[in-house]
Each structure stands twice: as C-alpha cells, then as structure tokens.
Amino acid sequence: MDRPDPRSLLEKIKDEESKLKRGQLKVFFGYAAGVGKTYSMLESAQNLKKYGVDVVVGYIEPHTRPETLSLLDGLEILPVKEIKYKTIDLKEFNLDAALKRNPELMLVDEFAHTNVRGLRHNKRWQDIEELLLAGIDVYTTVNVQHLESLNDIVEIITKISVKETIPDRLLDNSTQLELIDIEPDVLLQRFNEGKIYKKDQALKAKDNFFIKDNLIALREIALRKTAERVNKEVQISRLSKGEVTVIPTSDTIMACVGPSPSSTKIIRTASRIAYSSLSKWIALYITTPESNNLNETQRNQLKSNLDLAKKLGAEIVVLHGDNLVEQIIRYAKMRNVTKIVxxxxxSNHKFINKILKKDVVDKLIEEVYHIDVHVIPYKSGTKDKYIIKKENSIKSKFKITYIDFIKLSIITIISTIIAYSLRSIGFASENILLIYILNVVFISVCTKGYTSGIISSILNIILINYLFTEPLHTFSIDDPNYIITLLVFCIVGITTSTLTSRIQHQAETYSKREENTQMLYQISRSFLRVSSKEDIINKGLELLFISLSRDVVCYTKSNSGNDLILFEENRNLSNKLVNDDEKAVASWVLSNATIAGKSTDTLPGSKGYYMPIIGINSTLGVIGISCYEKELDNEDICVIEAIVAQMSIALDREILSQIKESAKNELEKERFISSLLRAISHDIRTPLAGISGTLSTIMKNKEEINDDLLYELIDGAYEDSQWLIRLVENLLSMTRIDENKLEVKKKLELAEEVISSSLNHIKRRIENMDIEINIPNDPMFVPMDAKLIEQVLINLIDNAIKYAGEQCKIKINVYEKNNQAQFEVCDNGPGIPSENIKYVFDRFFTGEVKCSDSRKGVGLGLPICKSIIEAHKGEIYSINNKQKGATFGFNLPMHHEGGLEIE
Structure with a gap:
C-alpha cells in the first residue's frame, strides 16, 4: 500500500490553515466627526502600499476636504454599488466585488453605517465581518457615540439619539484600536472653517452637536474607553506571561430585564460593567402567570430588549416562576453571579408604597449578602402602559367565566342541601359552618382566579345568615356573637380561596418548568439512539417540527463539498423554504457560521430563520425554520438552540466515530501488510533461491551436464516459477478484494470448459496425478466470471495436491442441486483436524498438517476463493470425507439477476 507523501500532507495542512485564517480589523477611533479618522486611515494605507501591500479602497465617505481626498491618489478604488431608493440614487459598499477582488487590505469607512434595504446585510459592520471571515484585513472608522452600550449616555449629553450603532464586542482584543484625538477648540475651528460639514449640515450640527461642552464630554468618554482597552490588554498580557501566581475569577453580571422600555438602560449598564471588568453577563427574564396578559406592544418591547442584550453579548435566560425575588436569587447562586443589575x-416608589408593600429591589437587597446589587433608577415616561398591565393582571385574577359561575352555583346548591340535611337531623350550627368552609375550598380548587372563592365566601355568609341564623329567613341577627363568627368565617373563606388560587398558579408554573426540563431531557435522550448522519438530521428535524409546528429544513455539504444536500420536514405540500433564494441564504450561513434570515440583521427578507450547526472543527450544516406565518419568539429560539446543540454533539460524535473506524481500518491494513510480508518472505526466497541455484549450476557446468539432468533442472526451475506466479496472482487478487475493486463480470459459461481450462493451467503439476472428473451428460451452463472461478478451482486443486502428496487422487464433481451449480474438489489426503475446519478460510491460516511440498504457503489461497465465491452470491464450504481426505466445495446460482453477456 502506498504511503502518503509528507510534502502533500504539509501542503494540505497549510491550505486548511489558510481557510481558517481570519482577517485583522483595525479601527480608527474618535470622539466626533472631523478629528481626522479617515485622513489617518488613508495615510496608513499609503505607507503600507509603499511596502508592497495590496491595498484597495472599498468605500470612503465623500468629503470636501482636499487634504483627505489627495491621499486617495495612487490607491485602487473599488467601484461602489449604485442603488435607487425611492427617488434618491444611493452609493453603497460593494461587498461581492470586494470578496471577488480579495486584496490583502480593504479600506471601508463608516463602521456603523446602515445599509439601504435590499443588500445582504442591514449594517456595514456585518459586511466587514464577512470580509474578515474571508481572510481580508480591514481598516475602518467609527466615533464613540456609535458604541451600543454608550448610546444612552451620549443621548443624555447631546440630547440626540444616535440610531446607527455597533456592538461593543466588535472592539475586542483581536481588534486594533487607534485613537485619533485633537483638542475640542481645534475641532471647533475646523468646523467653523467648513472643513467638516457642508454649509446646510453645519448649521444644524452647530446647534445640536458641535457645542464645546458636548465635545469635551464625548472626548472624555472616548479617552476612557481607550484607557479601558489598554488596561485590559496589559492585564491579559501580564497574565499570559505567568507574572502572577493567582488569577482571580472574573465577575459574572446578571441584568434583570422585562417588557419595559427602561430595560434598555439596564441592559446597556450591565454591558458596560461586563466589558470594563472582562466578565461575562446574563440577561434574565422571568415569566410569571401575569406574563400571559402582556399586550402586543409589550411583547414586541420584550423581544426588542432581549435582542439588544444578545447583540451586546449577553447570554439570554428565560425562567418560569411566581416569586421574582426567589427566582433571581436561586439562579444567581447557581451561576455564581457577583453583580445584579x-x-x-x-415615580411609583413613594412613601405610602414603602409602608404598604416592599418592591422587588428592597426584597432583593434584604435577601442577598454576597452579591452586589446595582439599582438603575428611572422615571417612566410610559407610566400608563404599566398601569394598564397591572390592571390587566388584576382583572385576570378577579374575572369569572360562565363555566366557573356554573360550578360555583352547583357546589353552593349541593352544600346548602347538605347543610339543610344536617340541620334537620339535629347537628349543631358549627358543623354547618364547616360545610360552607369546605364549599369555599372546593370552589377555589375547581375554578380559576380569586373571584369565585371570594364570591363564594360572601354568598355563604348571606346563606348562613338567611337560612340558618335566628331569626330565620331574615338578614337580622339576634345573637351578637354570630356577627364575629360570620366575620371570621368570611375572612377564613377569602384567605382560603386566595391561597388555593395561588397554589394553582404555582402548580402551573412548576408544571411549565417540568415540561421544559422533560423536553430538554427527551431531546438529549433522542439523539443517543441514532448514529448515522442522515438519522441524526432527520431526528433533529422531527423534534423541531413537533416542538414548533413549522416547516423545517436542513442543508449539509455533500461529500465533494461542491453542493448542498437538502433534508426537510414539512406539513404542507409545498415547502416555501425550498427554493433557490432560500438555498442561497443557507449557503451563506454555512460559509460564515452566522445566524441569518427573518428576525435578524442579515438577509432579513428571507422567509426562514437560519441557524448554523457548529461542530468542533467546522460548520456541519444549517437549520432553517419557516417564518412566513409568524416570526419566532424567544422561547422558540431557545428550543431551536437546544435541539441544534444536541444535533451538533451527535454529528461530532458520528464524525469522531468514523475517524476512529477509519483509523482502525488503516491499522488493520498495516497489520495485514506486516503479516503478509512476514508470511511470504521465506516462501518467495525459497523458490527464488532454487531458480537462482539451478541457473547458476547450468551456467557453470553446462559442458558436463547431460540432457536428462539438464531437463530435470529446468523442470524444477519451471515449477518454482509457476509457484511464484500463482503466489503473485493471489496477492494481486487479495489487494483488489481489500480495495473493493474485485469486479465480477458474469457470462453464461460451460462448466466443462472452465474445469478443462483450470486443469490446463496446472497441467505440469498434475501430470502424474490420478484425477477423476464427474460432470452431467447434458451441457451445463452457469453464470460466472470464468477467470475468477478458474482461479478458485486452481487454488482448491493446488491445496489438495499440497496436502495429499505424491499419491494424491483428486475427484472433481459438478452437478445441479436446488437450482444451484455444485462444484466439489475431493482428495485422499489426511483431512482437516476438526478444530481447524472453521478457520481454513481465514487469512494466513496454513494448518498444522505436514505436507510433502517444501513450500508451506502463506494462507491466502482459500480466503481468496471465499471472497470470489461470495462476490458471485454463492457459498463455499469444507468437510472431511467419511473414508479419507477432505472435500472443498462451492455453489453458484444458476440464474443471474439482470442481463448476462453471452458469447
């Protein structure tokens, strides 16, 4: 077997490494327009071009500054993409042309720019990320006000809400950050000289943004942000060099978010704390029974808040519970959270509220001891929305349905009948009170909300007073003690109904939590029972279809890597995810390992939501979920992530299993080669030595050797050469079998001719042998590959001669039985030891019987016979004869499926 060329392996490794190479990003960072970011970027590009770097200008924002435009001289400028939007002609960065050009360095101005609708990405920073994934280095520019986590602070300073933002994660440690800074007075002077904006833009900016106080504040934020970055790099560098003996664990931040617009402030604050402290952070939302009453606006706001948290790098966690404080503390302890935001x-935290009821923040501060609580104050401008929400929540608790009213009426009537019966029998009035208390409990259990229990309590007081309290059938009470009794009864009834309703809510919450836990358990368990790639993908699609009730598809790469293989699970006759446009989205996700499609900022015009299945070393596939009926919510995405994660683990396991199996096969091949070399080394050397000795004797003594001796010597050399030929043929056949290259070309052959041809090949070896051939009188045609069957017969006859010796008698029988052609080779040798019969067709098995043949053999002849017969869909066997010797036989089907070649 040929070993791989080390050079080719190295080239392959280098090629794979180049594919995995990610481009480097350098950001020219400033605190306002006009500080010189673009100028510095172009100046750096010109310097790199002098050193031979392939630099291309992808997009530069049009400027009126001659000194900036002059730096474009000598640089290759990529044509922009012109798009007509409404009545305006817009010029955008041409991402596809940039990828096709594939330079070493691409200059793309305005990192936070929002692309026009219809382009692949909504944001320019997403275009730049795709360039980086393609291995292209990128230079870009951005101002401090465009960082997402600083958006609210910038709005407070400038009174302007910046809409174009970038996630802070883009300025991570792998990004080069160069601060471009000038004094605010110098910037204002340049602004007044018209070097920053055109005249109409300048007038607007002067009143709103370019104020000295604003610029000083923005400059401070930019300097602090840069200082944080430098400090972070120093700390990482120091730790990586092992200069400290103890490395403290980083903080874990948890932000408690909800459907309030003010949650965006909480999210951004938590992001800033996490970024400055090199820590991970979690965005926690707790669904309560009241969460079902959120209106459409609140649901959209909640989704927007969670999307913002995910965009800023948070881990999204959704819990189910009734007690917010308990859930927050429990999860914080489980995740080792150090700071809660x-x-x-x-506006609602007034003195009266403090006295009557503590809010969540106060309870949280009282309950936690080792966790810092950061309270973010706000005065809600959307107060009415939350009054509505609370009113909805209260209404949901105190509303009563027709069914609940019917249940209340029936149980009350039954209780009254039972109370009348007890009174007529003579039981005391205290027992009647117990009956009605039991009535309240039953009603609270059988109905939802608080209303039924409270109405039941009040109604029971009225019934007891009217029907069972003296004077009867009036609402007056003679005995004042009954007033206290009835009042206590009312309080007990209301309290009982309230507690029972609360227990019902908690039971629903725990049931939901158990349902989610069971779902995750079933998901993980489902993938333990599947093994092949197709089964894993189909199981994942089945689980997604059952969980989401949506059409789902999966795309994976073919073995050649040039095409995508589609798997789908759908409930409709036509799956809208199966078309060229959606396939293009899936292909992009597969190449970039990034979520795209509906509800995302990348290719949002798609009809599906596409998530990559990311394995250990590569992207294994793409899952697509239909969104043409409605968009996915956060719970749906959590389910998708859970199932996709299990699919990824299962597919990685299958890949590792295949690699292990391949390595095992390679090891078996290596062992086979080693065993083969050991086995044939002696057997090849012996006949070669005989041939060499014979020829040497003839050459040295040719004058003295008579004709009889010469013939004997040549005959011996010929026998040795024939043995070598058979050995080589067997080795070549075994090689073809191992490589699955054994081709069987069946034709209708006459059995008598195949036997005759086989004997003719070894006629010199069987000259003095007693051979008996028994064949049918009528011609017997059998579908077979004649050359291969001749090799089988030669090996079987050669095996019989080897063990039977000089007195060998061979009988060859051919007959038809059960629509099978039977071939048998019988000898009169010593037979096969009973313990060896099951091993005779194993490789390298040669038996322990001594034979007259000096060449023991390598144990390949019979295994080759077995492989050839099995390739013919036949069977081969060996048995000992009753008298003496052994019989090796095989059968071949008389009929062949499909067409036959007939000569």
Whole structure:
C-alpha cells in the first residue's frame, strides 16, 4: 500500500490553515466627526502600499476636504454599488466585488453605517465581518457615540439619539484600536472653517452637536474607553506571561430585564460593567402567570430588549416562576453571579408604597449578602402602559367565566342541601359552618382566579345568615356573637380561596418548568439512539417540527463539498423554504457560521430563520425554520438552540466515530501488510533461491551436464516459477478484494470448459496425478466470471495436491442441486483436524498438517476463493470425507439477476 507523501500532507495542512485564517480589523477611533479618522486611515494605507501591500479602497465617505481626498491618489478604488431608493440614487459598499477582488487590505469607512434595504446585510459592520471571515484585513472608522452600550449616555449629553450603532464586542482584543484625538477648540475651528460639514449640515450640527461642552464630554468618554482597552490588554498580557501566581475569577453580571422600555438602560449598564471588568453577563427574564396578559406592544418591547442584550453579548435566560425575588436569587447562586443589575421606577416608589408593600429591589437587597446589587433608577415616561398591565393582571385574577359561575352555583346548591340535611337531623350550627368552609375550598380548587372563592365566601355568609341564623329567613341577627363568627368565617373563606388560587398558579408554573426540563431531557435522550448522519438530521428535524409546528429544513455539504444536500420536514405540500433564494441564504450561513434570515440583521427578507450547526472543527450544516406565518419568539429560539446543540454533539460524535473506524481500518491494513510480508518472505526466497541455484549450476557446468539432468533442472526451475506466479496472482487478487475493486463480470459459461481450462493451467503439476472428473451428460451452463472461478478451482486443486502428496487422487464433481451449480474438489489426503475446519478460510491460516511440498504457503489461497465465491452470491464450504481426505466445495446460482453477456 502506498504511503502518503509528507510534502502533500504539509501542503494540505497549510491550505486548511489558510481557510481558517481570519482577517485583522483595525479601527480608527474618535470622539466626533472631523478629528481626522479617515485622513489617518488613508495615510496608513499609503505607507503600507509603499511596502508592497495590496491595498484597495472599498468605500470612503465623500468629503470636501482636499487634504483627505489627495491621499486617495495612487490607491485602487473599488467601484461602489449604485442603488435607487425611492427617488434618491444611493452609493453603497460593494461587498461581492470586494470578496471577488480579495486584496490583502480593504479600506471601508463608516463602521456603523446602515445599509439601504435590499443588500445582504442591514449594517456595514456585518459586511466587514464577512470580509474578515474571508481572510481580508480591514481598516475602518467609527466615533464613540456609535458604541451600543454608550448610546444612552451620549443621548443624555447631546440630547440626540444616535440610531446607527455597533456592538461593543466588535472592539475586542483581536481588534486594533487607534485613537485619533485633537483638542475640542481645534475641532471647533475646523468646523467653523467648513472643513467638516457642508454649509446646510453645519448649521444644524452647530446647534445640536458641535457645542464645546458636548465635545469635551464625548472626548472624555472616548479617552476612557481607550484607557479601558489598554488596561485590559496589559492585564491579559501580564497574565499570559505567568507574572502572577493567582488569577482571580472574573465577575459574572446578571441584568434583570422585562417588557419595559427602561430595560434598555439596564441592559446597556450591565454591558458596560461586563466589558470594563472582562466578565461575562446574563440577561434574565422571568415569566410569571401575569406574563400571559402582556399586550402586543409589550411583547414586541420584550423581544426588542432581549435582542439588544444578545447583540451586546449577553447570554439570554428565560425562567418560569411566581416569586421574582426567589427566582433571581436561586439562579444567581447557581451561576455564581457577583453583580445584579436591576431597575426601579421612582415615580411609583413613594412613601405610602414603602409602608404598604416592599418592591422587588428592597426584597432583593434584604435577601442577598454576597452579591452586589446595582439599582438603575428611572422615571417612566410610559407610566400608563404599566398601569394598564397591572390592571390587566388584576382583572385576570378577579374575572369569572360562565363555566366557573356554573360550578360555583352547583357546589353552593349541593352544600346548602347538605347543610339543610344536617340541620334537620339535629347537628349543631358549627358543623354547618364547616360545610360552607369546605364549599369555599372546593370552589377555589375547581375554578380559576380569586373571584369565585371570594364570591363564594360572601354568598355563604348571606346563606348562613338567611337560612340558618335566628331569626330565620331574615338578614337580622339576634345573637351578637354570630356577627364575629360570620366575620371570621368570611375572612377564613377569602384567605382560603386566595391561597388555593395561588397554589394553582404555582402548580402551573412548576408544571411549565417540568415540561421544559422533560423536553430538554427527551431531546438529549433522542439523539443517543441514532448514529448515522442522515438519522441524526432527520431526528433533529422531527423534534423541531413537533416542538414548533413549522416547516423545517436542513442543508449539509455533500461529500465533494461542491453542493448542498437538502433534508426537510414539512406539513404542507409545498415547502416555501425550498427554493433557490432560500438555498442561497443557507449557503451563506454555512460559509460564515452566522445566524441569518427573518428576525435578524442579515438577509432579513428571507422567509426562514437560519441557524448554523457548529461542530468542533467546522460548520456541519444549517437549520432553517419557516417564518412566513409568524416570526419566532424567544422561547422558540431557545428550543431551536437546544435541539441544534444536541444535533451538533451527535454529528461530532458520528464524525469522531468514523475517524476512529477509519483509523482502525488503516491499522488493520498495516497489520495485514506486516503479516503478509512476514508470511511470504521465506516462501518467495525459497523458490527464488532454487531458480537462482539451478541457473547458476547450468551456467557453470553446462559442458558436463547431460540432457536428462539438464531437463530435470529446468523442470524444477519451471515449477518454482509457476509457484511464484500463482503466489503473485493471489496477492494481486487479495489487494483488489481489500480495495473493493474485485469486479465480477458474469457470462453464461460451460462448466466443462472452465474445469478443462483450470486443469490446463496446472497441467505440469498434475501430470502424474490420478484425477477423476464427474460432470452431467447434458451441457451445463452457469453464470460466472470464468477467470475468477478458474482461479478458485486452481487454488482448491493446488491445496489438495499440497496436502495429499505424491499419491494424491483428486475427484472433481459438478452437478445441479436446488437450482444451484455444485462444484466439489475431493482428495485422499489426511483431512482437516476438526478444530481447524472453521478457520481454513481465514487469512494466513496454513494448518498444522505436514505436507510433502517444501513450500508451506502463506494462507491466502482459500480466503481468496471465499471472497470470489461470495462476490458471485454463492457459498463455499469444507468437510472431511467419511473414508479419507477432505472435500472443498462451492455453489453458484444458476440464474443471474439482470442481463448476462453471452458469447
């Protein structure tokens, strides 16, 4: 077997490494327009071009500054993409042309720019990420006000809400950050000289943005942000060099978010804390029974808040519970959270509220001891929305349905009948009170909300007073003690109904939590029972279809890597995800290992939501979920992530299993080669030595050797050469079998001719042998590959001669039985030891019987016979004769499926 060329392996490894190479990003960072970011970027590009770097200008924002435009001289400028939007002609960065050009360095101005609708990505930073994934280095520019986590601070300073933002994660440690800074007075002077904006833009900016106080504040934020970055790099560098003996664990931040617009402030604050402290952070949302009453606006706001948290790098966690404080503390302890960021609405936090009821923040501060609580104050401008929400929540608790009213009426009537019966029998009035208390409990259990229990309590007081309290059938009470009794009864009834309803809510919450836990358990368990790639993908699609009730598809790469293989699970006759446009989206996701499609900022015009299946070393596939009926919510995405994660683990396991199996096969081949070399080394050397000795004797003594001796010597050399030929043929056949290259070309052959041809090949070896051939009188045609069957017969006859010796008698029988052609080779040798019969067709098995043949053999002849017969869909066997010797036989089907070649 040929071993791989080390050079080719190295080239392959280098090629794979180049594919995995990610481009480097350098950001020219400033605190306002006009500080010189673009100028510095172009100046750096010109310097790199002098050193031979392939630099291309992808997009530069049009400027009126001659000194900036002059730096474009000598640089290759990529044509922009012109798009007509409404009545305006817009010029955008041409991403596809940039990828096709594939330079070493691409200059793309305005990192936070929002692309026009219809392009692949909504944001320019997403275009730049795709360039980086393609291995292209990128230079870009951005101002501090465009960082997402600083958006609210910038709005407070400038009174301007910046809409174009980038996630802070883009300025991570792998990004080069160069601060471009000038004094605010110098910037204002340049602004007044018209070097920053055109005249109409300048007038607007002067009143709103370019104020000295604003610029000083923005400059401070930019300097602090850069200082944080430098400090982070120093710390990482120091730790990586092992200069400290103890490395403290980083903080874990948890932000408590909800459907309030003010949650965006909480999210951004938590992001800033996490970024400055090199820590991970979690965005926690707790669904309560009241969460079902959120209106459409609140649901959209909640989704927007969670999307913002995910965009800023948070881990999204959704829990189910009734007690917010308990859930927050429990999860914080489980995740080792060190800081909790939570909001408080000061407009509702008044003195009376403090006395009557503590809010979540106060309870949280009282309960936690080792966790820092950061309270983010706000005065809600959307107060009415939350009054509506609370009113909806209260209405949901105190509303009563027709069914609940019917249940209340039936149980009350039954209780009254039972009370009348007890009174007529003579039981005391205290027992009647117990009956009605039991009535309240039954009603609270059988109905939902608090209303039924409270109405039941009040109604029971009225019935007891009217029907069972003296004077009867009036609402007056003679005995004042009954007033206290009835009042206590009312309080007990209301309290009982309230507690029972609360227990019902908690039971629903725990049931939901158990349902989610069971779902995750079933998901993980489902993939333990599947093994092949196709089964894993189909199981994942089945689980997604059952869980989401949506059409789902999966795309994976073919073995050649040039095409995508589609798997789908759909409930419709036509799956809208199966078309060229959606396939293009899936292909992009597969190449870039990034989520795209509906509800995302990348290719949002798609009809599906596409998530990559990311394995250990590569992207294994793409899952697509239909969104043409409605968009996915956060719970749906959590389910998708859970199932896709299990699919990824299962597919990686299958890949590792295949690699292990391949390595095992390679090891078996290596062992086979080693065993083969050991086995044939002696057997090849012996006949070669005989041939060499014979020829040497003839050459040295040719004058003295008579004709009889010469013939004997040549005959011996010929026998040795024939043995070598058979050995080589067997080796070549075994090689073809191992490589699955054994081709069987069946034709209708006359059995008598195949036997005759086989004997003719070894006629010199069987000259003095007693051979008996028994064949049918009528011609017997059998579908077979004649050359291969001749090799089988030669090996079987050669095996019989080897063990039977000089007195060998061979009988060859051919007959038809059960629509099978039977071939048998019988000898009169010593037979096969009973313990060896099951091993005779194993490789390298040669038996322990001594034979007259000096060449023992390598144990390949019979295994080759077995492989050839099995390739013919036949069977081969060996048995000992009753008298003496052994019989080796095989059968071949008389009929062949499909067409036959007939000569």
């Amino acid at each position: 939570i909001g408080r609405n000061h």
